[in-house]
Amino acid sequence: MEIKITEKELKGTRPDDSSLGFGTIFTDHMFNMDYSPDKGWHNPRIEPFQNLSMSPATMTLHYGQSIFEGLKAYKNTNGEIQLFRARDNFIRFNRSAKGLCIPELDIDDAMEALKTLLRLEKDWIPETPGTSLYIRPTIIATDPFLGVRASHTYRFFIILSPVGAYYSGGFSPVKIWISKEHVRAVRGGVGEYKTAGNYAASLYASEKAKKEGYAQVLWLDGVELKYIEEVGAMNIFFVINDELATPSLNGSILPGITRDSVIKLGKKWGMKVSERKIAMDEVIEASKNGSLKEVFGSGTAAVISPVGEIRYGDEKIQIGDGKAGDIAVKFNSAITDIQYGKAEDSENWIEKV
Amino acid sequence: MEIKITEKELKGTRPDDSSLGFGTIFTDHMFNMDYSPDKGWHNPRIEPFQNLSMSPATMTLHYGQSIFEGLKAYKNTNGEIQLFRARDNFIRFNRSAKGLCIPELDIDDAMEALKTLLRLEKDWIPETPGTSLYIRPTIIATDPFLGVRASHTYRFFIILSPVGAYYSGGFSPVKIWISKEHVRAVRGGVGEYKTAGNYAASLYASEKAKKEGYAQVLWLDGVELKYIEEVGAMNIFFVINDELATPSLNGSILPGITRDSVIKLGKKWGMKVSERKIAMDEVIEASKNGSLKEVFGSGTAAVISPVGEIRYGDEKIQIGDGKAGDIAVKFNSAITDIQYGKAEDSENWIEKV
Known part of the structure; x- marks a missing residue:
């Protein structure tokens, strides 16, 4: 899989680790890939994080045909990026895809997409203990059609969000x-x-x-x-x-x-x-x-x-x-x-x- | 409620009644209104039918907090526009809103929005027996946030689609x-x-x-x-x-x-x-x-x-x-x-x- 990379010109800066919450700040780039029946999954690309432009009739908005995953990347004490059981997340992602009539991904391609994105965004991974980079792979149905059936076209994207320590006030029940x-x-x-x-x-x-x-x-x-x-x-x-x-x-x-x-x-x-x-x-x-x-x-x-x-x-x-x-x-x-x-x-x- | 109307410059034309399917063609305009906790439902407006621009983190895409309705407008033999039990649709819409933790609409305002839009789009209502204008009111959660809770902001929109006779091949079981x-x-x-x-x-x-x-x-x-x-x-x-x-x-x-x-x-x-x-x-x-x-x-x-x-x-x-x-x-x-x-x-x- 060849991933086309379009880098953002003016890079943002990661907020101070101590100010990080959960799920509100996103990194400079996102991974995108499209599906159509004739081309299958195609056009894998990393682009600046940006709004999606979609018809108000887009099927995912009306019929909820969408799936996602949640996982994290961590920095170890040597500054290396570590993924925890990421492949298992993509295996589960494919199980969700099947259950929702969404075409499955090639897991090696999905892993490569994620790793390529993480390499580009490595400075966005916080380093303070307890912090991490939250990863959200998502697939949404994109046909602009009102009528209940599985969509013919889809968008797969991955967005990243640096997140703070979950227990800011300690590990309390x-x-x-x-x-x-x-x-x-x-x-x-x-x-x-x-x-x-x-x-x-x-x-x-x-x-x-x-x-x-x-x-x-x-x-x-x-x-x-x-x-x-x-x-x-x-x-x-x-x-x-x-x-x-x-x-x-x-x-x-x-x-x-x-x-x-x-x-x-x-x-x-x-x-x-x-x-x-x-x-x-x-x-x-x-x-x-x-x-x-x-x-x-x-x-x-x-x-x-x-x-x-x-x-x-x-x-x-x-x-x-x-x-x-x-x-x-x-x-x-x-x-x-x-x-x-x-x-x-x-x-x-x-x-x- | 004062509805701001922005008309499309180059109007489209309704396809021939005999070529109409279901849910693929949309009229020139749509109704939009936003919700925020401080302003409530605000900024009611009719605008050219256009793509929504939304963050890939928009809550509706991840957590499915959205509701819709489906109803129709018909033309009677005098060319008048008739709505069938539309108020009941909006009552049900509000019941759905409550069940999904979405702020309810004022039903009179919703009816006015729909009627104003229909008046503007009256030429889009087909006239052949069995055809009609399908109406899709929708509310989606719009906070750009990854985390499970009810969204704080919402978009309510109405889109319209001229639709053909359901039983093109006769009324068969x-x-x-x-x-x-x-x-x-x-x-x-x-x-x-x-x-x-x-x-x-x-x-x-x-x-x-x-x-x-x-x-x-x-x-x-x-x-x-x-x-x-x-x-x-x-x-x-x-x-x-x-x-x-x-x-x-x-x-x-x-x-x-x-x-x-x-x-x-x-x-x-x-x-x-x-x-x-x-x-x-x-x-x-x-x-x-x-x-x-x-x-x-x-x-x-x-x-x-x-x-x-x-x-x-x-x-x-x-x-x-x-x-x-x-x-x-x-x-x-x-x-x-x-x-x-x-x-x-x-x-x-x-x-x-």
């Missing part, structure tokens, strides 16, 4: 809220794909949770409203006695790459790791009898997010003593140490750019 | 296919709102149906995969003995305005109309014992769509003799006669522009 009424996804639907509509479907309950003082929604299964699924922005783990349990991938849960990393490391460390159905009733019971030791989320943004409280109807389940649990801390350190090159890449998760 | 596996929506989700993600979620099964030679998917409920819901682009009615039955609005079915018109007319005509749970097993049984007289869909695009075959696993349920049933024909004539001003507007459904 979050409070999450269970909806007894709202459903994010159901088996047979698109919940396991990273597609736009899943996030739109989560907004109403999320706003409710925020009003009640909770950071995020913990979703139950769409069929029985009984089994725990995920938190929308992260997967979830429970430490019950000596078992590390997480809901099994049932078709309505996003197969998180951090989730998979936790499972692999946990097994390697000799922990009893289970992917299984976890009923909310079991969590309540475990909390009451003292066997619920820790709860934490896993995701690209925060890596590990300790959970300090789960609200379920009138019940408030308190977990731990207001501080992150030992197991959450251990996973967070192990994964971030690999990401930033402070620990040996024992699992072959790092690809240097 | 369609074949529909039931998925025993795929699910469009579930109670507690967003299935009852006209939001982008619902359509993306329908693509995979729809492509499967097409490959099998079926026009559309008939969706079953997401909980038990047992009860009939809707066809994605239309609601569905069954004539079983002397009963006209349609699935009740359970939270995962779009509350169709044509559906409501059929129910109201049916009741007025003294028919036994039921909104209730309809199990697929009941339909199979009714087909076997001869009590299943007709099946038809209802929606804005086709008004009434007779169904000639339902495929369910290995079973093919044949309905009627390959021609549209009497009841389907009666509803289609009654509703289109009101829309085109050929019959008295007994229900007060028409608003002249």
Whole structure:
């Protein structure tokens, strides 16, 4: 694949690391590639970051045929750029593509596109511990057509955003809220794909949770409203006695790459790791009898997010003593140490750019 | 509300009525209005139809926070512009807005916007029987931000597309296919709102149906995969003995305005109309014992769509003799006669522009 590069004339400057938030600042360039039935994926190019110009009839706006990924590039102590399991993100991207009737990418081409872009934008990768360059590969349906069908044309783009440390105030537990009424996804639907509509479907309950003082929604299964699924922005783990349990991938849960990393490391460390159905009733019971030791989320943004409280109807389940649990801390350190090159890449998760 | 109008200098021409398809040709102008937290909905304006310019980080592209409506303007035999239940569309639009955490519109303002636009574009409304001007009001989330929350800013636009007669080859029954596996929506989700993600979620099964030679998917409920819901682009009615039955609005079915018109007319005509749970097993049984007289869909695009075959696993349920049933024909004539001003507007459904 030959990538045409058009460099921006007046380069921007990366803000001070301490001022970085999440998802508001973008780098100088973006990668673009188009799809049409006759040419397939074609015209790979890196251009100045710029607005998209699209007909108001563009299908993605009306019918939500779009998918995305979220991953990060890190700078190690030698100033090298490290990607964490990026290939796995593109494998998942292709699974999402298939589920949404979008033509798949060549994964080697996608990796090359990303690496070429990162090399050009290397000065945009922050260096302070905890900071990173957030990467957002996206595909949108671009036919200007009103009528429900899969689009014939698509745009694939990658944009980059330098992001700050997720826990600016330290690694403190979050409070999450269970909806007894709202459903994010159901088996047979698109919940396991990273597609736009899943996030739109989560907004109403999320706003409710925020009003009640909770950071995020913990979703139950769409069929029985009984089994725990995920938190929308992260997967979830429970430490019950000596078992590390997480809901099994049932078709309505996003197969998180951090989730998979936790499972692999946990097994390697000799922990009893289970992917299984976890009923909310079991969590309540475990909390009451003292066997619920820790709860934490896993995701690209925060890596590990300790959970300090789960609200379920009138019940408030308190977990731990207001501080992150030992197991959450251990996973967070192990994964971030690999990401930033402070620990040996024992699992072959790092690809240097 | 004062609408600023900027007219296009070089007007386009409406194609010949006989060449009109659906959703590919747009008129000269569009209506635009913006929302921000400090100004509310502001800057209502009619401008030349033009591309939207938006950051690749625009929230609607990533998180699918968008809603739309579909309705039509017709020309009656006196050349007057007729809207069919347009206010009901905007009421439903606001319900969708609420469900997707989008700020609601003032319905009078929305109606005024639409009427002003239609007056300007009156020459774009085709006049041949069966043709009409399709109207697509849309709201999209416009914050350039990567992170899941409701957007702070929005764009509301209305675009118009002259469309041909839906049944170019006559009013012939369609074949529909039931998925025993795929699910469009579930109670507690967003299935009852006209939001982008619902359509993306329908693509995979729809492509499967097409490959099998079926026009559309008939969706079953997401909980038990047992009860009939809707066809994605239309609601569905069954004539079983002397009963006209349609699935009740359970939270995962779009509350169709044509559906409501059929129910109201049916009741007025003294028919036994039921909104209730309809199990697929009941339909199979009714087909076997001869009590299943007709099946038809209802929606804005086709008004009434007779169904000639339902495929369910290995079973093919044949309905009627390959021609549209009497009841389907009666509803289609009654509703289109009101829309085109050929019959008295007994229900007060028409608003002249």
